[in-house]
Amino acid sequence: MKLLTKTTILYLSMTLLLFTIGGIIFYFSLRTIIDENISENLEQTQQQVLDYVRKNGVLPAQPSVGSELLLFTPADITVKDELRDTFFYSSYEEEELPYRELIFSVKTNEGLFTAIAGKPIVESDDLIESVANSLGIVAGILLIVLFLLNWWLSKEMWKPFYKTLDGLRKFDLGKKETLNFSPTTISEFKMLNEEIKKMTEKMQSDYRNLKEFTENASHEIQTPLAIIRAKLELMIQSENIPQEQMKMIQDVYESTNRLSKLNQSLLLLAKIENRQFQEEQQIDLKNIIEKKLEQFEDMIAFKHLHLFPALSERKGVALKMNAQLADILISNIIGNAIKHNIHGGKTIIDLKSNTLTVSNSGNPLDIPGEKLFERFQKGTSSSESVGLGLSIVKQICDTYHYKINYSYAAGMHTVSVSF
Secondary structure, X not given: OOHHHHHHHHHHHHHHHHHHHHHHHHHHHHHHHHHHHHHHHHHHHHHHHHHHHHHHOOOOOOXXXXXXXXXXXXXXXXXXXXXXXXXXXXXXXXXXXXXXXXXXXXXXXXXXXXXXXXXXXXXHHHHHHHHHHHHHHHHHHHHHHXXXXXXXXXXXXXXXXXXXXXXXXXXXXXXXOOOXXXXXXXXXXXXXXXXXXXXXXXXXXXXXXXXXXXXXXXXXXXXXXXXXXXXHHHHXXXXXXXXXXXHHHHHHHHHXXXXXXXXXXXXXXXXXXXXXXXXXXXEEHHHHHHHHHHHOHHHHHHOOOEEEEEOOOOOOOEEEEOHHHHHHHHHHHHXXXXXXXXXXXXXXXXXXXXXXXXXXXXXXXXXXXXXXXXXXXXXXXXXXXXXXXXXXXXHHHHXXXXXXXXXXXXXXXXXXXXO
């Protein structure tokens, strides 16, 4: 959920809650005021009756129309003043209406009377309902206006932030372009842009230094290794070296080859992590797999492997990625399945529109399957391997957000890549 949407929803929710609480408080306040007003009116009526009797000695005339009530009945005893809510049949409304009445005693020249002064409550309820409806309509309109106003203001205020976010999204560490932001008058965003600019400039500087160091170190290591290998090859071809020393020279030569391969693999991993393979194009995986199978043809024949490539009936699968990385990805997965298979074993390659699955019948792993894609993880039976082939595959998959998975079932190791 976007920040603007979330803040707008929160603002709307809080405003709605405040309006609701305010409406409830207003309703009960208005109801209390009107109730007190009715009671005061009844007490005023009582006082007017008592004043009239005190002055004239007789009861005042009872109202013949209207909804207000004033009744007098002869009484034998004096009653205590009582204020209560009840129902009373109104001949004017022709129905029973809720009333509030005040009962009190009146003593005239003609004797003692019990007086009942009443006032309908329904009129106050109607008034409250009308006021509440009016306030509800006004509150609804205010809510809509505040929502639109808040949304527009928030959008304008957060515009510099989204421009900064867009600039970061397009920022490429491998390019020499510096990150520039649009000017803003908001201090917090101005500080944020300045700090991000400093950080990205330092990242670019560190990246260039690391890249230069990696390339130089690899070159400086690879050159003496090539010289050592060339001299060892000359010594191996010599016929004057004793057999025991020849064996030692061959061991040194194999170790040198392994060291060279390790150096190249580590350099490749560093380049992938540093996003140095920027060029991308449409790659047909089916073509690459078929070429790799031709390259591994001798090894497949040497190990007498039974190959089951489910490719002929499949259409080509096109992916947009770097051609060199695509070649390394397929080469490492298929090469790993062939290299670690048993003699006379099976290798199954299945390419679908969104998945590549390669299975082989190699011996069970002596390391946990979840560590297979970690660096320098290899079984004891793979002493010649540098333990980086599947780590490179994992790094390539991470670069293109592909999902890679390993499983072992029914004697078959399976590596699958989901595009």
